[in-house]
Amino acid sequence: MIDDVRKKNPLIHCITNEVVTNFTANGLLAVGAAPVMTGNHEEVEEMAQIADGLLLNTGTLTPYQYEAMRLAGRAANESGTPVVLDPVAVGATSYRTRVVKDLLQEVTPDVIRGNGGEIAALIGMHSQMHGVEGQSDQAAETLAKEAAKVLGTTVCVTGEVDAISDGTRTYQIKNGHEWLARVVGTGCLLGAVILAYIASGQEKGIVQASAAGLAQYGVASEEAFARAKEDGVGTFQQRFLDALSFMNSTDGERKSHIVEP
Ligand SMILES: Nc1ncnc2c1ncn2[C@@H]1O[C@H](COP(=O)(O)OP(=O)(O)O)[C@@H](O)[C@H]1O
Numbered sequence: 001m002i003d004d005v006r007k008k009n010p011l012i013h014c015i016t017n018e019v020v021t022n023f024t025a026n027g028l029l030a031v032g033a034a035p036v037m038t039g040n041h042e043e044v045e046e047m048a049q050i051a052d053g054l055l056l057n058t059g060t061l062t063p064y065q066y067e068a069m070r071l072a073g074r075a076a077n078e079s080g081t082p083v084v085l086d087p088v089a090v091g092a093t094s095y096r097t098r099v100v101k102d103l104l105q106e107v108t109p110d111v112i113r114g115n116g117g118e119i120a121a122l123i124g125m126h127s128q129m130h131g132v133e134g135q136s137d138q139a140a141e142t143l144a145k146e147a148a149k150v151l152g153t154t155v156c157v158t159g160e161v162d163a164i165s166d167g168t169r170t171y172q173i174k175n176g177h178e179w180l181a182r183v184v185g186t187g188c189l190l191g192a193v194i195l196a197y198i199a200s201g202q203e204k205g206i207v208q209a210s211a212a213g214l215a216q217y218g219v220a221s222e223e224a225f226a227r228a229k230e231d232g233v234g235t236f237q238q239r240f241l242d243a244l245s246f247m248n249s250t251d252g253e254r255k256s257h258i259v260e261p
Pocket residue numbers: 114115116132133134158159160161162175176177178179180181185186187188190217218
């Protein structure tokens with residue numbers, strides 16, 4: 001599927017947080033997508049309609065940005081543009097929890113991606129949030145399936161093992177490296193990369209396209225670690241972008257570790 005992404009060069013409209021904007025744009029370019037970042041109320045509806053995918057990421061949410069997400073999300077839903085919601089730090093404060101739930105009344109995402117703590121908090125299950133980091137005592141597979149049923153959409157739970165479920169079919173992805181959690185923005189970029197895969201392979205189905213994106217992302221991190229382990233996490237971040245840009249379908253398929261339903 002990486003070839004499909006590079007061929008299509010999908011336009012990914014991101015309304016994302018101020019910490020990860022540059023990293024997300026570079027990561028999208030590395031996989032072959034075309035990023036555009038805007039949250040301006042004057043243009044978000046038009047941009048969401050012409051884009052191939054819309055990312056809504058709540059990492060540094062403000063009331064102005066919430067309204068941008070609402071406008072863009074509704075326009076995307078109306079025009080059939082796929083939407084990924086990354087509810088960063090939901091559960092960490094009551095404002096975020098309330099506002100993300102409000103957004104879900106207005107906008108229907110095709111995929112919700114979060115760490116275990118965020119997804120558990122979103123469906124009212126026990127979670128431990130520590131700022132943007134979060135844990136759940138549920139296995140990713142169980143949590144993704146349950147959340148997909150409760151929320152009525154596809155849910156991706158990330159961590160040591162990733163899982164993606166539409167409530168019926170659940171894939172587990174066992175690629176990745178723990179250093180991903182030591183570089184800021186790797187969860188946020190992943191939401192954008194999943195969207196690039198969905199936008200380029202809709203005929204394959206949302207769950208399958210997302211699973212392919214998750215696996216290749218994990219494989220890239222394994223390759224980055226192999227090249228950066230003597231140097232540290234700064235070099236790892238650069239090697240990770242390199243690996244995303246060098247990824248090819250043969251390597252991706254050979255090294256991917258997906259457990260199918
Ligand atoms: N312990 C780990 N081992 C392997 N991969 C991990 C580990 N922790 C996180 N990842 C990977 O890091 C990426 C970001 O996931 P995560 O850290 O859960 O997101 P977030 O930044 O939103 O908390 C995913 O690709 C996930 O598979």
